[in-house]
Amino acid sequence: MKELEKLLNFRPEIRVLDATLRDGGLVNNFYFTDEFVHSLYLTNLKAGVDYMEFGYKASREMFDESKFGKWKFCKDEDIRAIVGDNDTDMKIAVMADVGRCDYKNDIIKKSESPIDMIRVATYINTIPGAIDMIQNAVSKGYETTCNLMAISNAQEKDVEVALDLIAQTDVKVLYIVDSYGHIYPEQLVRIIDRFMNAAAKHGKEIGIHAHNNQQLAFANTIEAVGDGVNYLDATYNMMGRGAGNCAMELLLGFLKNPKYNVYPVYRFVQDRMAKLKEEGIVWGYDLQYLMTGILNQHPRTAIQFTEDGRKDYADFYCELIGRD
């Protein structure tokens, strides 16, 4: 809650990343139509979004292509079919998970790809794998981020060591990922402090990717803005795994940089996102996610609860507590 005096102004270094296809893809197995994706691309351009994440670069050895939409694999030609040469100010990002990406083969030279940024997602126990992926992507010409997942479950000393290792690479952004939607703003301040220390030493930026289990995704994101975090993830209508993410419509309503424009976001939510919900795709805040969030657990049990159409929240809570 710093920078009070700057609330009416803006920090030009801030970058907004649209993660709708990637985190939202976890909800619908990446089955977005090309028309949807193209419309989202055009909307992001109008809205002034800085980065659009198209999905994962998942290994086609490990995952059956027939069981997922194409944005789990983000082939360069599929992205190019949407964006052409992307002759715009907006950059294209994809995510690559440590241990689930054939990055040496599937990520080609940047000069031949429409992709600008590789976001390497890692848990605290696979840092060397992440570093190898980061350096591989950097050597091919990409911007990179390192997204430290499930940060609320990691020991503080481990995070310190991990950040020190990662910050010595050529990575551009160190991302705080509250995968479980567990973190309160007060705790986030402390985590940001730790990231800031590593970032300042090595000239890195910091990013935030929040989940809405406790209706704090937007609150934590703007807390982070106040604390100097410059890379902000959001999704349209909060579409994302489980309780979803920070809403693009909330975030662009908050940011004061005139390059951002919230109106096209409203229109896209109205015309496109509402339709997904009508088609039965379910995401967003609900009690089962609040519970796994408070308990600092992976949302997979809550997602199963949702998929099973269960409504016995109180019994689910007893199951969660009983599992401890």
Place this chain on the structure above:
Amino acid sequence: MKELEKLLNFRPEIRVLDATLRDGGLVNNFYFTDEFVHSLYLTNLKAGVDYMEFGYKASREMFDESKFGKWKFCKDEDIRAIVGDNDTDMKIAVMADVGRCDYKNDIIKKSESPIDMIRVATYINTIPGAIDMIQNAVSKGYETTCNLMAISNAQEKDVEVALDLIAQTDVKVLYIVDSYGHIYPEQLVRIIDRFMNAAAKHGKEIGIHAHNNQQLAFANTIEAVGDGVNYLDATYNMMGRGAGNCAMELLLGFLKNPKYNVYPVYRFVQDRMAKLKEEGIVWGYDLQYLMTGILNQHPRTAIQFTEDGRKDYADFYCELIGRD
């Protein structure tokens, strides 16, 4: 975001007020069944809630009793039918609006009433009326609060003067009311500072009543906890006007005082609140409320939008902008 070190402990002075019937009553015209209200009362007792607000003491001269449920009027005998002599640790509150309450007649002596607390709701331009109501209620033996509504629309100097006037009365709690759901946590810190100044001088407590237009009702409430605010309003499943309020289930999950117990809240949401939603009663975060929140407007246009079943959010935004 102060008191970081106290996140694992609790402040015993904190009080939680359940405003479900009162703010939620604005959504369904106060038509709660006696069975619902009695079940809510029992649940609040189990959950350790400190105050339960039953509704308004609205003037029966001004409002047609046949057009509202009984909790708009909160006759003493109706409350007593639910709580008996309320021989519990939980106190009973009602709200009385300046200019809409025949307080001299309708509020009887506390010794003859099941009510413990009168919450006087006022805008910045009706402070003398609020003071008269406060002193009248105090003279009859009640605890009182003064709820300063639409605080985001008031001039800072006016708020200072108003607080100084109110704090000189025998009121117990000065309430910050973000009626429009406009306030960001950074701004709230500044508002709390101002309330703290007046409160410290005159030995008053501070309370917070938040709305969820920007998904910040819970975030602002816990920001307030960190800043020393002790009286916290919440509603089950966030039921309240427009975008609703701070969720009881989120708040009790955050507070660490062992007297609070979130499990009965989960059960009530499952068994009772879900049913209200099924019956077609609509509240909660949606784009139209986000828009009036950001624009610092009364939510009445957004409520109308909802009642009309409209989904053309982007056009609604143009209407709002056009009205300025």
